[in-house]
Amino acid sequence: MVVCWKPQRQRIRFRKLQIFDISRNAFVGSLPDRYFKNFGGMVDAIENMTHDEKNVFQQFIDINLTLKGLDQTLQRLLKTFIMIDLSSNRFSGKIPVSVGRLNSLKYLNLSRNTVTGHIPVSLGNISNLESLDLSWNRLDGKIPSELVRLTFLSKLNLSMNNLVGWIPLFKQFSTFPNDSYIGNSGLCGDPLTKKCERIDGKPMIPQEDDDDVSGFIDGFGWRSVVMGYGCGFVVGMGIGYIIIRSGRPR
Template sequence: MEHLPKLKVLVLKSNKCDGNLSLPSPMKLPFPLLQVLDISHNAFVGSLPERYFKNFREMIDAKQRDDTESSYEREDEQYLNFVDMIVTLKGKDQLLKRLLETFTAIDLSSNNFSGTIPHSIGNLTILKYLNLSHNSLIAHIPSSLGNMTDLESLDLSANKLDGEIPSELTRLTFLAKLNLSMNHLVGHIPQANQFSTFENDSYMGNWGLCGAPLTIKCNNGTWLQAEEEDGDDEYEFIDGFGWRCVVMGYGSGFVVGIGIGYMIIRSGRPKWLVEFFFGAGYRYKTKKRCDKAPPTRRGT
């Protein structure tokens, strides 16, 4: 497919494709006009295809895109008005009927990609939608993502990313959707520009993060020790220790209650309580032992 220089849309989502996209290739400039790459929900392995990120001219900058297009013979592009494809944008599936020149998207989610996010991905300065979620990506979020100033949606959720959220991401002033949940991120959440608009669901599952919009306060970028201990007690109660105590308490109370109820019924006291449950005139017949002295015979 790298030998198709005029290819603009490549959608292979939800198949059983596998293999390593980072292997060497004789093509020096693969997919120069590609605007949409969607290979989500497959079984690709290895590191992210950095050689693609370096050569997606249609996603790098407008001037370079125009220069690349001028090097190819332009054909009738009326077909762009008859595109019919479903893409995931900002977490929702949407049907596109027309491919705009400014529309660019990369979706590599739900595969088995590993390794780090290459810094070269920040060269895609006119990319609008990036989804790398549900892989096994590690290490820090590269600060070069802050160069993608046209980005409207960024999803890095369900990976193994660690470290702090780069403050450079606050330069993404068009960012409307952010999902960094289910990683190992730590530190203070940036609070500038678009970041002040994101809610808890953008960060959930990162137990080392603190600051707004989370309820965990920061102390020089780290959790307060006291709050951490309180949180441990709370999770301990939820995870099992607390409910055991509750069950034991209810069980003991049940046994004691049965015993007291039996004694009340057995003795018939207090009378008002017994009559309340069993009705007036209720009597519990019990056998009483009477120790009588043996009768003596009178002598005649």
């Protein structure tokens, strides 16, 4: 089911909607949070879909969509094809947290708007997401580390925003090129040429969660090792001296 954008005052339904494409228009205002909350067809889609609904998707012919940054014509849609494309409009405000509950979503494109605020941590819950495009907006803050949970993500575009901090280097994020992050002067780390620095000006290398290991090493530095060997040597010499003075034991 494909729908055009027609704001209405009555109760919003669209509970079985699985393709929401209103890109390349001139819509204004905040992103439609109340719509996202009603997109039940984008939550656990396969489990909730009936047999008749699965067959309907094969009847669509010649649908023009923008997927992973490329314009494509699809002659057949799979039952798992679920997307939201609000790109090239004039939407403003923050990205609603409710988008994160749409765990069956595969393509999310909010590019070329004037969206502000941080990238919601809840986007890391969209486990089936394959393409995420938030480029050409006014997003700020850090890239949430929760996004590394998106193991199916093959296309990422966060360019031309105001993002800052480290770029996650783990899992899928280690495969994305420089183009995914350009235009964010506050970002640092691979694959960008700008390296992250500490307050003292020395470069920093982001690491995974190894606080326990580093704490162990810090707690037992070279001073502790030397003291341990020293104490052991003194105790050993003392025991040897006592044995020699007391004679060889029978």
